[in-house]
Amino acid sequence: MKLAIIGTGYVGLITGACFAEFGYQTVCIDKDENRVNDLNNSKCPFYEPGIEDLLDKHLNKTKLLSFSNSLSASIHDADIIFITVGTPTKRIEGEADLSFVWNVAEEISNNINKYCIVVTKSTVPVGTTKEVKSIIAKKINEKNFDVVSNPEFLREGSAINDFMRPDRVVIGCENKKSEDIMKELYRPLYLLETPLISTTVESAEITKYASNSFLATKISFINQVADLCEKVGADVQDVAKGMGIDKRIGNKFLHAGPGYGGSCFPKDVKAFITTAQKHDVDLSILSSVDTFNENRINKISKKIISKANLNKGDYVSLLGLSFKPNTDDVRDSTSLKITKLLQDRGIFVKAFDPEAMDNAKKENTELQLFDSAYEACEDTKAIIIGTEWNEFRALNFLKIQKSSKNLIIFDLRNIYNAKEIEELGLQYFGTGK
Ligand SMILES: NC(=O)c1ccc[n+]([C@@H]2O[C@H](COP(=O)([O-])OP(=O)(O)OC[C@H]3O[C@@H](n4cnc5c(N)ncnc54)[C@H](O)[C@@H]3O)[C@@H](O)[C@H]2O)c1
Numbered sequence: 087m088k089l090a091i092i093g094t095g096y097v098g099l100i101t102g103a104c105f106a107e108f109g110y111q112t113v114c115i116d117k118d119e120n121r122v123n124d125l126n127n128s129k130c131p132f133y134e135p136g137i138e139d140l141l142d143k144h145l146n147k148t149k150l151l152s153f154s155n156s157l158s159a160s161i162h163d164a165d166i167i168f169i170t171v172g173t174p175t176k177r178i179e180g181e182a183d184l185s186f187v188w189n190v191a192e193e194i195s196n197n198i199n200k201y202c203i204v205v206t207k208s209t210v211p212v213g214t215t216k217e218v219k220s221i222i223a224k225k226i227n228e229k230n231f232d233v234v235s236n237p238e239f240l241r242e243g244s245a246i247n248d249f250m251r252p253d254r255v256v257i258g259c260e261n262k263k264s265e266d267i268m269k270e271l272y273r274p275l276y277l278l279e280t281p282l283i284s285t286t287v288e289s290a291e292i293t294k295y296a297s298n299s300f301l302a303t304k305i306s307f308i309n310q311v312a313d314l315c316e317k318v319g320a321d322v323q324d325v326a327k328g329m330g331i332d333k334r335i336g337n338k339f340l341h342a343g344p345g346y347g348g349s350c351f352p353k354d355v356k357a358f359i360t361t362a363q364k365h366d367v368d369l370s371i372l373s374s375v376d377t378f379n380e381n382r383i384n385k386i387s388k389k390i391i392s393k394a395n396l397n398k399g400d401y402v403s404l405l406g407l408s409f410k411p412n413t414d415d416v417r418d419s420t421s422l423k424i425t426k427l428l429q430d431r432g433i434f435v436k437a438f439d440p441e442a443m444d445n446a447k448k449e450n451t452e453l454q455l456f457d458s459a460y461e462a463c464e465d466t467k468a469i470i471i472g473t474e475w476n477e478f479r480a481l482n483f484l485k486i487q488k489s490s491k492n493l494i495i496f497d498l499r500n501i502y503n504a505k506e507i508e509e510l511g512l513q514y515f516g517t518g519k
Contacts, residue, residue, distance in 0.1 A: 087271060089113070090164035092157060092190050094121060096132065096245060096349075096415070097207060097238050098170030103137060104249040106144035106151040108274045113152050113160045125153040133414035133441040136246045157190075158197045166203045166271060167194060169218070170238075173208050173353075180356035182211050191221040198226060203264050205234045209298075209354055211361045212291040215258070232264035235287045237294035242348070243412030254281045258290025295358040299372055302351045304339040306375040309382060312342035312518025322518025323500055342518040344424070344472065344498045345382040348409040349417040352379070383420055386498065387427040393515060394468040394494045398432030403466040405459050406473025406499075408442035416445045420498075421472030425450055438462035440475055464489040474499040483510050 087110050091102040094116040102114040116122050121131050128142045144151035154160040161167055171186035187208060194204055204222060206215045219233040235258035240248035255272050259265040265284055272282060285293070312322040322342045330337025346352065355376050362369035396402065409419040416422055419442075425435045429452055436454045439446060443455045456462035459478060463469055463486045471478055479501050487493060487510070494513040495502070507514040 087111075087165045087267075088163055089166050089168065089271075090115060090161045091168045091170055092116075092161075092194075093169065093171035093186075093208070094118075094125060094131070094153065095170065095172060096134065096242055097240065098168070099125070099130070099137065100134065100240060100245045100249055101168060101170060101207060101238065102151060103140040103144060104246060105271075106148065107140060107250070109150065110271075111150055112144075113154055113164070115154050115157050115160050117155070117157075119155055122153045122155045133412075134242065134245050135412060140246065157193050161194065161197050161202075162199055164202055166205060166267070167198075168205045168207045168236075169194075170207045173210055173357075175353040175356055179360065181360040182209075182353070182357040184210065184214060187214060187218065188221065191218040195222040195225040198222075198231060201230050203232045203234055203267055205236045205268075206291075207236050207238050209237060209294050209350065209357075210235075210291060211295070211357055212288050215287045215291060232260060233287065234259050234264050234268055235290035236268065237290060239294070239297065242415055243410060251278060252280055254283055256283045256285065256290045256293050258285045258287040260287060295354055295361070298351055298354040299358050299375075301339050302346050302355045302379070303371065303375045305341075305343075305346045305351075306378050308340045308342050309345060309518075310378065315342075315518040320518075325518075342500065344386055344420040344517070345379045347418040347420045347423075349415055352376075352418045355379075383423045384427065387424050389515075390424070390468065390470060390496050391428070391431060391433070393496075393513075396428070396431070396433050396467060399434070401434045401436055401466045402428060402468045402470060403463045404435050404437040404470045404472050405439075405462065405478050406471060406475055407437055407439035407446040407453075408473055411473055411475045412441075414439075414441040414445050416442050416449055419446075419473075421470075422446060422449055424470065424472065425453060436462045436464075436466060439473065440477060460486065466490045466493070468494040468496060470496045471499055471501060474501050483507065483512060487512070 089105050089110050089112045091098045091114045094114045098114060102112045106112045124131055128145055130137050169187060169190050171190055173182045176183045215233050215235045222231060237256055257268045308326060315322040326340040329335050330340050355372055359369055359372050404421055407421045408414055408416055428435055438456050438459045446453055495507055497516045500516045504514045504516055
């Protein structure tokens, strides 16, 4: 089976490299020339554990993987074409911007000349895959291609493992022919007994949004409980433990913090709300999740400013800029949002992140960046732990205290024990404690 993947972002590149690992001849296409040049030199455009080894193996040794700038030269002999381009939020309406998907559909329609399956792997609102079909059908007879929705559930930071050992694969097909081909494609996962959920195209599209929205809801829920815990002397970590042990609830995504960020949850929640509104359906539970999450950063910034008595010209240190550990992705990062709010009040932010500093600097040129957590924490009034990277879990606060007196720690991710920090003579504020 020959595969073509259009878009070499987090999803496209991981998908391409992992399918090559399964043994498929795979070409990955991107319109970004620099990105393709880098990839052809085994250079990954972003940080993701394990990806450079896979790239090197299949680009240079097995030669199963290749990269190209030209869609027209690359898809003509593909059996399955995956659309993995971005679907960001439209600035004003909150709905998904599908312009990249439409452009690719148009280009595909101009370049296929044998039967193939066109798969939407990007996260797209219900109805999009059928719309892709209509665009292609303007030029290609419907007998000569099928469309499938096969949403991706990988997480940045553990993307390769998530792709190779997924909890489930969802495929939404219109007929048995395309369903059988998709099942054959994912046959390497049968060995692991991965559940393969075969559904309609519409159900597959909705499954992705419903999954991300549910996880976002769980996060906002525990964050609201955390706010209550702070007021009444309870500890949200104990509460979450007590709740999560109940198998009906589960202990995942019950970590209180600064709110959800990243390239998926914020935009997917908004897009799902818009889809519901278009169909006149009440999904107000999600509007509440979205609004609460948006406002949370303001509240946290105000809390930091007031508890640390921060004034114009003061310095604070921020550890962690990526939206979560093990990635350099800063899209919708809560750390960067807090930074901006502090800077707006004339407060200087000194920061360190193990991988995300280059991307963060592009977003916020006033950020002062340092080579280590310790350097970023010199001469500061407060330390904010914004992302729970492993290397922030055992900081030597005695060393930090030498250059910064009366330090206050804002542990937004609850990675420290309050008592231990207070015993060192520092003030500690966790989330929901
Ligand atoms: N990032 C994640 O963790 C994740 C997880 C699951 C699903 N998704 C979904 O997958 C999709 C892709 O996300 P991403 O984070 O990989 O996006 P991304 O923005 O990192 O990458 C998209 C790539 O597509 C390329 N592209 C755009 N138009 C193109 C065209 N006409 N031809 C060729 N290349 C083109 C861009 O140059 C870019 O390199 C989104 O819908 C997203 O919601 C993302």
